[in-house]
Each structure stands twice: as structure tokens, then as C-alpha cells.
Amino acid sequence: MEIICSSxxxxxxxxxxxxxxxxxxxxxxxxxxxSAIYLFGHSGTGKTALTRAFLKECAKRQxxxxxxxxxxxxxxxxxxxxxxxxxxxxxxxxxxKADNMLDFVEQLRRWHCAPDSKSFLIAVDNAERxxxxxxxxxxxxxxxxxxxxxxxxxxxxxxxxxEKFYNKTGLSEVISLHxxxxxxxxxxxxxxxxxxxxxxxxxxxxxxxxxxxxxxxEAVTEExxxxxxxLFLSVFYKACRDVPELHLTARKCLSxxxxxxxDGSVEASDVSRLWRHIAGPLRSALTQIYMRIEKPPEEAAxxxxxxxxxxxxxxxxxxxxxxAKYLLIAAFLASHNAAxxxxxLFVKHHGKQRKRMQxxxxxxxxxxxxSTTLGPKSFTIDRLLAIFYxxxxxxxxxxxxxxxxxxxxxxxxxxxxxxxxxxxMDGSARLQCTIGLEFVLQIGKVVGFNVRQYLCDFM
Amino acid sequence: xxxxxxxxxxxxxxxxERLQRDYTTLRGYAEERANVRQLLQRTAEMGESNSLLxxxxxxxxxxxxxxxxxxxxxxxxxxxxxxxIVHLDGNLHTDDRVALKSITVQMRLENAADxxxxxxxxxxxAFLLQCLKAGGKQSKSVVFILEEFDLxxxxxxxxxxxxxxxxxxxxxxxxxxxxxTCRLDVIELLEKRVxxxxxxxxxxxFPNSERFEEYVTLCQDLLTLPSNNSLLEAAExxxxxxxxxxxxxxxxxxxxxxxxxxxxxxxxxxxxKQVTKVLATQQARRTLQALYDFDISEAxxxxxxxxxxxxxxxQCPHITSEKIAALGAxxxxxxxxxxxxxxxxxxxxxxxxxxxxxxxYDRDPFNFEIIFARFSKFAKLSTTMQGVERSxxxxxxxxxxxxxxxxxxxxxxxxxxxxxxxxxxMHKLALxxxxxxxxxxxxxxxxxxxxxxxxSSLI
Numbered sequence: 001m002e003i004i005c006s007s008x009x010x011x012x013x014x015x016x017x018x019x020x021x022x023x024x025x026x027x028x029x030x031x032x033x034x035s036a037i038y039l040f041g042h043s044g045t046g047k048t049a050l051t052r053a054f055l056k057e058c059a060k061r062q063x064x065x066x067x068x069x070x071x072x073x074x075x076x077x078x079x080x081x082x083x084x085x086x087x088x089x090x091x092x093x094x095x096x097k098a099d100n101m102l103d104f105v106e107q108l109r110r111w112h113c114a115p116d117s118k119s120f121l122i123a124v125d126n127a128e129r130x131x132x133x134x135x136x137x138x139x140x141x142x143x144x145x146x147x148x149x150x151x152x153x154x155x156x157x158x159x160x161x162x163e164k165f166y167n168k169t170g171l172s173e174v175i176s177l178h179x180x181x182x183x184x185x186x187x188x189x190x191x192x193x194x195x196x197x198x199x200x201x202x203x204x205x206x207x208x209x210x211x212x213x214x215x216x217x218e219a220v221t222e223e224x225x226x227x228x229x230x231l232f233l234s235v236f237y238k239a240c241r242d243v244p245e246l247h248l249t250a251r252k253c254l255s256x257x258x259x260x261x262x263d264g265s266v267e268a269s270d271v272s273r274l275w276r277h278i279a280g281p282l283r284s285a286l287t288q289i290y291m292r293i294e295k296p297p298e299e300a301a302x303x304x305x306x307x308x309x310x311x312x313x314x315x316x317x318x319x320x321x322x323x324a325k326y327l328l329i330a331a332f333l334a335s336h337n338a339a340x341x342x343x344x345l346f347v348k349h350h351g352k353q354r355k356r357m358q359x360x361x362x363x364x365x366x367x368x369x370x371s372t373t374l375g376p377k378s379f380t381i382d383r384l385l386a387i388f389y390x391x392x393x394x395x396x397x398x399x400x401x402x403x404x405x406x407x408x409x410x411x412x413x414x415x416x417x418x419x420x421x422x423x424x425m426d427g428s429a430r431l432q433c434t435i436g437l438e439f440v441l442q443i444g445k446v447v448g449f450n451v452r453q454y455l456c457d458f459m
Numbered sequence: 460x461x462x463x464x465x466x467x468x469x470x471x472x473x474x475x476e477r478l479q480r481d482y483t484t485l486r487g488y489a490e491e492r493a494n495v496r497q498l499l500q501r502t503a504e505m506g507e508s509n510s511l512l513x514x515x516x517x518x519x520x521x522x523x524x525x526x527x528x529x530x531x532x533x534x535x536x537x538x539x540x541x542x543x544i545v546h547l548d549g550n551l552h553t554d555d556r557v558a559l560k561s562i563t564v565q566m567r568l569e570n571a572a573d574x575x576x577x578x579x580x581x582x583x584x585a586f587l588l589q590c591l592k593a594g595g596k597q598s599k600s601v602v603f604i605l606e607e608f609d610l611x612x613x614x615x616x617x618x619x620x621x622x623x624x625x626x627x628x629x630x631x632x633x634x635x636x637x638x639x640t641c642r643l644d645v646i647e648l649l650e651k652r653v654x655x656x657x658x659x660x661x662x663x664x665f666p667n668s669e670r671f672e673e674y675v676t677l678c679q680d681l682l683t684l685p686s687n688n689s690l691l692e693a694a695e696x697x698x699x700x701x702x703x704x705x706x707x708x709x710x711x712x713x714x715x716x717x718x719x720x721x722x723x724x725x726x727x728x729x730x731x732k733q734v735t736k737v738l739a740t741q742q743a744r745r746t747l748q749a750l751y752d753f754d755i756s757e758a759x760x761x762x763x764x765x766x767x768x769x770x771x772x773x774q775c776p777h778i779t780s781e782k783i784a785a786l787g788a789x790x791x792x793x794x795x796x797x798x799x800x801x802x803x804x805x806x807x808x809x810x811x812x813x814x815x816x817x818x819x820y821d822r823d824p825f826n827f828e829i830i831f832a833r834f835s836k837f838a839k840l841s842t843t844m845q846g847v848e849r850s851x852x853x854x855x856x857x858x859x860x861x862x863x864x865x866x867x868x869x870x871x872x873x874x875x876x877x878x879x880x881x882x883x884x885m886h887k888l889a890l891x892x893x894x895x896x897x898x899x900x901x902x903x904x905x906x907x908x909x910x911x912x913x914x915s916s917l918i
Contacts, residue, residue: 024769031472032479032715034765040794042801042862102551102561112712128863136550136610146482147548149713160863161794169609169641170517173762178794181801183903238804238843239851287848373828375883434880 001027014186029062029119033153035145041179044242071129108148120152127156219268315442330388335376335433346390370457378418378430480715485527506633515664518758533699549610588632600633608638612648624656694718742780746787799898815916824885
């Protein structure tokens with residue numbers, strides 16, 4: 001047990017307590033295992049990696065049979081049972097079959113007489129998926145030790161607290177362990193632990209360029225790298241605490257940070273000037289986190305500018321015909337205005353509107369109840385065309401060219417069908433507009449149309 | 460020194476095994492135990508048929524009671540020779556066909572039943588029972604143990620239950636049906652024709668919530684080492700279990716065997732003295748009281764003690780009141796708050812704005828747009844949260860959803876996937892305000908302005 005723990009502690013910095021607890025519970029195959037352990041924590045806290053490494057060590061040192069599977073892969077119970085049997089008894093090949101839980105449990109019971117197998121560990125990733133499988137899977141897994149009378153422990157890994165698993169009649173007891181998210185100091189320590197690897201990679205990269213190689217050798221020290229990580233975390237840590245994600249982005253941005261040093265324009269020790277260089281790119285990289293957009297290097301330098309006005313850029317770069325743009329605006333208005341307001345909005349002589357207390361109260365709505373925040377409503381094609389003709393100053397014929405624009409917009413996913421996709425011609429099809437307010441405001445600007453003026457929310 | 464280590468390992472192994480695998484020791488419930496025992500005995504010796512339901516919350520010792528009674532009865536030769544035990548589990552035997560097959564196997568009648576075609580379920584069961592009768596002058600009695608009895612009620616037409624109860628009612632062959640369930644309303648689940656055939660004998664097991672002293676004694680019992688004589692006595696009793704000639708009721712195979720252990724009198728006395736001393740301290744009693752207030756079941760206490768015992772190692776060879784308190788604190792902690800503390804500042808900000816929205820609109824559902832609007836109002840004025848892009852916020856919102864801190868409203872809008880854009884899908888909060896409050900207080904290095912914003916929605 002001690003050997004397992006100490007070998008894992010070097011692999012998983014800042015997880016000593018968790019390793020020790022796991023070691024206490026399932027570290028020794030001669031002692032009784034608990035029937036189930038529930039290991040939970042946010043994504044990127046090392047649940048899977050830790051368990052995998054632990055099982056591997058156990059299998060190597062104590063001849064424990066182990067299985068590690070991901071519940072996402074098991075869309076039927078049968079698949080899960082087959083994976084389990086395969087990995088618990090690899091030498092028996094395909095001869096083992098289990099159609100249902102009963103077969104599986106009976107199979108395990110038979111192993112009791114087998115002399116070589118003593119202990120079993122089963123780990124299930126994404127255990128929250130077990131809730132959606134057959135109702136008996138989770139209770140049986142939790143009781144597997146008692147049912148099979150083997151020295152067997154099931155480890156469930158999930159991001160949810162265990163209370164989310166409770167069903168109507170309750171579950172048997174489990175030991176639940178929480179893997180806490182790393183705090184800032186720990187994150188920096190983990191990110192900094194690969195310094196030697198990063199350095200050798202950089203040196204490899206500048207293998208041909210002797211001048212840069214020199215600078216690189218001199219500048220890239222442990223302190224330099226830690227300073228960089230410190231700056232990096234000061235920007236990223238508030239938005240993202242997922243260590244693998246941070247690790248990836250930190251690697252990506254390092255070259256930008258290093259650039260002025262390699263050019264010779266900034267000293268490697270001048271942290272504040274380096275900060276001025278890196279602050280912009282880091283902030284723009286922040287908008288890209290989780291996206292993992294791979295860009296060619298020449299574009300990467302100025303992705304700051306692109307991302308800032310992403311919506312505007314996208315709206316302007318969208319090359320739609322003139323009428324299609326108006327159709328899109330009409331669709332947006334139809335989606336976000338109530339139909340009974342149409343007359344007042346689009347008809348010239350709509351008559352005088354009497355102000356009654358009721359209507360005044362009804363209209364005194366707060367920003368949270370605006371239709372632009374509640375989402376689009378559906379509309380018919382008739383209403384779309386009516387609004388289209390009302391907002392377009394010139395007269396156009398209702399040709400098939402115009403109607404085909406609607407289907408183009410649907411293809412571009414700017415509009416979507418809510419119902420009646422098949423019967424467009426009889427007028428019962430209902431559409432809705434999927435674009436946001438920002439986007440449509442930009443489109444309106446392009447064609448010179450003030451969209452806000454026609455929205456009930458802004459009156 | 461190595462000798463002491465070996466002693467400690469022995470103690471740890473013994474305690475672990477006894478906590479985890481002692482399936483037959485029942486404490487308390489003398490009356491209920493006598494009741495069930497008498498019933499089984501009468502079935503075995505007089506050939507009386509009967510049915511009984513054993514009802515109690517999870518972890519209250521229903522299965523243990525049956526096992527204990529069986530262990531008692533197995534000492535008698537007449538019982539062993541006269542009865543067959545058939546063990547069915549609602550989680551494993553998910554329909555009546557599987558159950559009947561299993562019954563055939565457990566009654567060792569596969570050969571007799573092979574190749575026969577049965578018209579109905581009842582015919583099949585009658586045949587099985589007939590086979591038993593045919594053997595000797597007096598027929599063998601069968602004890603059916605149905606674990607998770609409530610699940611059998613969901614089977615089609617409740618055929619199995621109907622037939623079992625019918626046989627037990629109409630003196631065909633002596634059988635005893637023992638149902639084990641944790642649902643109090645289980646009688647209501649039975650169909651009328653099934654209900655009328657049931658004997659309405661019910662035994663309720665409820666742990667008492669006002670006997671804290673007994674709880675402490677139980678705790679002490681579970682931790683102290685018995686004398687070698689009592690070990691031998693217990694071992695003898697366990698040996699009787701081997702007489703169960705059933706592949707299914709296999710707890711005997713892996714049952715904790717006291718015969719394997721023996722302790723030096725000196726070690727035992729030192730250990731027991733230490734345990735008594737620790738359990739008498741104020742701190743330990745306070746923790747136990749807290750646990751008792753949580754959950755009075757024995758299973759819960761065993762789970763707690765198992766973790767406590769697992770912590771024993773050569774560096775700290777004794778259970779101390781500090782360790783008890785520390786572990787108790789872990790059990791008391793709220794998992795959701797732990798998870799909230801692992802969120803990034805951005806995600807916590809979203810949770811806070813959701814909280815404000817829920818407070819203002821009396822727990823109305825919300826979508827991303829509403830929350831984003833509220834968050835951006837704060838972000839505009841704050842120094843830390845400025846410049847966070849919409850896409851990042853959306854990602855953070857999705858992270859909350861994956862962690863099930865917020866849940867999509869089921870049905871209606873949530874049902875039609877793809878019909879509603881994810882920004883507009885309505886969610887509800889799965890946290891209490893108190894949890895959010897505590898998380899904000901406990902969060903490490905939370906910016907002051909965020910903490911202030913959490914207090915009041917005014918910005």
C-alpha cells in the first residue's frame with residue numbers, strides 16, 4: 001500500500017490526501033474492500049487519471065483484476081456487462097456472455113472457486129449516466145460485493161454530488177470522496193511542473209537559429225516561466241479553473257510572450273514591459289478558451305482584433321442579397337413582437353390608441369421580461385411577408401425568387417421551422433428567427449434600417 | 460516494532476472484515492427475530508405454509524435478520540434436511556420468466572423440467588412443487604426469500620407473486636414466502652387478487668431514534684476486539700452456514716470468519732482500553748451524537764467506522780477523538796457547497812445573478828439571456844469581471860448545467876431538442892439561497908465587489 005501511494009504521489013502533485021485515502025480503503029487486496037466508493041469533483045481535477053493509475057498499480061503489484069469503463073459508451077446494459085467481463089477475465093476471451101444482470105452476477109459467483117483471482121476493482125467513469133440506464137444497474141453495482149461475495153469494490157466517478165443519484169427507495173451506503181478543485185497556488189505548481197519539458201521543446205524549436213537559441217537558453221529559466229504563469233493565471237483564473245484547459249492555453253500563449261525577448265526588444269527580467277506586450281493577446285485568448293480553434297500562425301497574432309467585434313464582423317461578412325436581409329429583419333420583428341401589435345407598428349393610419357390603466361400597467365415591464373430575452377416566438381409565412389412588404393419602401397413582386405430566399409435563410413440556420421415543415425404551401429408552417437438582437441442591429445445598419453424603432457420592447 | 464505493526468495490521472484487517480462482511484450478526488429486534496424464526500421453523504417441521512413481509516428502511520437490518528435466523532436454524536439437522544431455500548432479488552430477477560428459471564435451478568429440478576412444455580406459469584410452478592412432493596413420504600418445504608419485494612410487484616400481472624401466495628394459501632406444498640422491502644406502502648402495490656391471498660403478516664423493523672446510549676455501545680461493540688473464546692464460538696456458528704446448499708444465497712462463501720483471527724491478550728486489552736477511553740471523551744460523543752442525528756441506521760455507522768478503521772497505520776496506531784471529529788466533519792459537509800467553492804469566479808457570479816433573479820421573481824425559471832443581462836450590468840461596473848466575452852459566459856453557464864446546479868425545465872420547451880435555442884431554454888435553480896450564501900463566504904480569494912454584490916442586488 002505504501003509503495004502504491006508513494007509512486008502515485010509524484011505523478012499527482014497536490015493530490016496526496018486523496019491518494020492516501022484511496023490507499024487506506026482499497027490499497028491492500030488482502031483486506032476487505034468497501035462495497036462502493038463514490039469519487040466526485042469538477043472536470044479536470046484528476047478523477048479519471050488518478051483512478052486509472054491507481055488501478056494499474058494495484059493490478060501490477062497485487063494481482064488485482066481491474067476494469068475501467070466509461071458509462072457514456074454503454075448505451076445498453078449488455079455492452080457494459082460485456083466490457084466488464086472482458087476486462088475482468090481477459091484470458092477467457094469471448095466465451096463469457098451476459099445478457100442481463102443476473103447472468104453477470106452468476107458469472108462472477110462462479111469465479112469464487114477460481115484459485116488465482118482474489119480481488120476485483122471496477123471503476124465507472126461518468127457515473128451519472130448510470131441513472132439513465134436500466135433501473136437495476138446502479139443498485140446492483142452498489143451491492144455487487146454482497147451479491148457476488150467476492151472481494152470486490154466499485155468506484156464511481158462523476159461530477160455530481162451523490163444526492164443526485166437517489167431514487168425513490170434509496171440506495172445502499174457508499175463512501176463518498178470529494179476531489180476539491182485546485183486553488184491558485186496549486187494550479188500554478190501543477191502548470192509549472194512541466195518546465196523542463198517546455199524548455200527542451202523550445203530549444204528544439206529554435207534548433208536552426210543559433211542567435212535565438214542562445215537567447216532562449218539564457219532567458220527561459222524556471223523563474224521566467226513562473227512569472228509567465230503568474231501573469232497568465234491573473235487573466236485566466238477568474239474565468240476558468242479547469243487545469244487541462246489552462247495547460248493547453250498556457251502552452252499556446254508562451255510563444256507570444258517569448259517573442260519580444262527573442263527579438264531582443266525587451267529584457268527577460270523586465271516583467272512589467274513583458275506584461276504590456278502579453279496583456280492584449282492574453283485577453284483575446286481568454287475569449288477563445290474552451291473553443292480550441294486552431295489557427296495558422298500568421299493569423300494568430302491578430303486574433304485579438306477579430307474576436308472583439310465578432311458579432312459585428314460576422315453580420316457584416318454575411319453576404320446576403322438585399323431582399324434577403326429585409327426578410328431576415330422582418331422575421332426578427334415577427335419573432336419578437338406580438339401579432340396584435342402589428343397594426344400599430346406597420347400600418348400608417350392605425351387610429352388613435354386609447355390609453356387605459358390596464359394597458360399602461362401591462363406595458364410597464366421590466367427588462368427581464370423582454371421578448372428579446374425570453375426567446376423568439378413562431379410566426380407564419382403570411383405574417384412574415386406582410387411585415388416584409390410593410391418595412392420595405394419599394395414595391396417588389398411576390399416571385400418565386402423572393403420565396404426561395406426564405407428557404408435559403410432556413411438553410412443558413414438563420415430561420416428555423418417550428419412546425420409544419422411539410423405543408424409550407426397551405427400556410428400552416430410556422431417559423432422562428434434564430435439570430436440575436438446584436439446581429440440584427442448590424443444587418444439593419446448595413447441596409448439603413450432602424451430595427452429598434454420597430455421593437456415593442458424598446459418603446 | 461515489526462511485531463507491533465503486524466499486530467496493528469491484524470487488528471485493522473479484523474475490524475474491516477467484521478464491519479464489511481458480517482452478514483449474520485443482528486443486534487436488537489429480539490421479538491421480530493423470534494417471530495420470523497418461529498415461522499420458518501414451523502414451515503420446516505410441521506409443513507405449514509405461510510407468507511410474511513419484512514418492512515423497514517434501508518440499512519435497518521432486514522436481510523441481516525433473515526440471515527441471522529437462517530444461521531440459527533442451520534444448526535438443526537431437521538431444518539437442513541427438510542427445507543430448500545430459494546433466494547430471489549428484485550434487482551436481478553427483473554421478470555417472471557427469469558425468476559422461474561432461477562427457481563428451477565435453485566430447486567435443482569432442471570433435469571426434471573427439461574424438455575417439458577408448460578401451458579401456463581402456474582402449471583410450471585405446480586410441477587416444480589409436485590416434484591418435491593414425489594420424493595419422500597413427506598414433501599420438502601421451500602422457503603422463498605424475495606429481496607426488493609416491491610420490484611416484483613411491477614412484473615406483468617404479478618404472476619409470480621400470485622402463484623406463490625396462492626400455493627401458500629391452499630396447502631398444496633409447504634412453502635414460506637418472505638418478502639423484504641423498504642417501501643411502507645407495499646401492500647397497496649399488490650393487486651386485489653394477490654392481496655387477498657397474502658396472509659397480511661408484516662414485521663416492521665424500525666431503528667429507535669431515542670437510544671443514543673445504545674448507539675454508543677454499538678459503536679464500542681463494533682470497535683472492540685473479542686476474546687479468543689468468543690471468536691471460536693462465533694466461528695462455529697459461521698461454519699453452520701456452509702450447510703446452505705445454494706449457489707445463489709452465497710453470502711456464506713465470503714462471510715467474515717472469526718476463526719481466522721486470534722489476538723494476544725495484552726494487545727487486545729490495550730486496544731479495548733484505548734477504544735473505551737476515546738469513546739468516553741466529550742469530542743467523540745459529540746461527533747457520534749451528530750451522526751446519530753443524521754442517520755440512526757447501523758449501516759451508516761458501519762460505513763463511518765470502516766473509514767475510521769481504514770485510517771489506522773503504523774504512524775498513528777490508535778483511534779483518537781480528533782480523528783473521529785475530523786471524519787465526522789467530512790460527513791456533515793454539504794457536497795454542493797464543496798462543488799460551488801470549486802467554481803471559477805465567473806461561474807460563481809452567474810450563480811449570484813441567478814440568485815438575485817430568483818429572489819426578485821420568486822423562483823421564476825430563467826434562461827441564459829436573462830442571466831447574462833443581469834451579469835453584464837454587474838460586469839460593466841466591476842473591475843475584475845470586465846471584458847468577459849459572451850461565449851465564455853455561455854460556456855460557464857453550460858458548465859453549471861453539466862454540474863446540475865441548474866436544471867433545464869423538463870417537458871414542454873425542454874422536450875423538443877433543437878426547437879429551442881440553448882440561450883433561451885428555461886432552467887431552474889437546484890440550490891438553496893443558504894448554500895449560495897455559505898459558498899460565497901467560504902470561497903477563497905473572492906473579489907470584494909463580488910462578495911458585496913452577493914449581499915445585495917443593487918449595483
